[in-house]
Amino acid sequence: MNNNYIIKIIIIYILIIGNAFSDSIKFDSDNIKVFEEGNLIHAFNGKALDEEQQIEVVGDKSIYNKKKSVLTIIENVRIYDFKKDISIESEKAIYYKNLNIQSNNFHLRRSNFF
Numbered sequence: 001m002n003n004n005y006i007i008k009i010i011i012i013y014i015l016i017i018g019n020a021f022s023d024s025i026k027f028d029s030d031n032i033k034v035f036e037e038g039n040l041i042h043a044f045n046g047k048a049l050d051e052e053q054q055i056e057v058v059g060d061k062s063i064y065n066k067k068k069s070v071l072t073i074i075e076n077v078r079i080y081d082f083k084k085d086i087s088i089e090s091e092k093a094i095y096y097k098n099l100n101i102q103s104n105n106f107h108l109r110r111s112n113f114f
Contacts, residue, residue, distance in 0.1 A: 025050050027048050029044060042061070056079070056080045058079075059075060074092050
């Protein structure tokens with residue numbers, strides 16, 4: 001009985017930790033600035049990757065609000081959706097983790113990434 005209790009605690013712990021990391025967007029940039037204890041990230045001339053949704057966003061300026069899970073990208077924006085095999089180009093885009101993308105004057109392309 002004691003072993004079952006320990007196994008349940010381990011499973012709950014793994015699920016909680018897994019959910020905490022699933023909300024993350026990874027950044028690859030030469031210049032990243034972090035504000036508000038890691039809840040606001042500014043990145044320049046780089047890319048952001050949402051591994052869970054298989055979305056890569058490239059742009060000159062990125063602002064990520066971790067509390068709201070909203071990524072705003074400005075200038076030379078390219079969004080690659082590897083699940084749907086599409087790319088979007090724009091001068092400004094707002095990416096929500098639930099895959100709602102808003103943009104002005106964007107170009108949508110179907111392409112083969114692989």
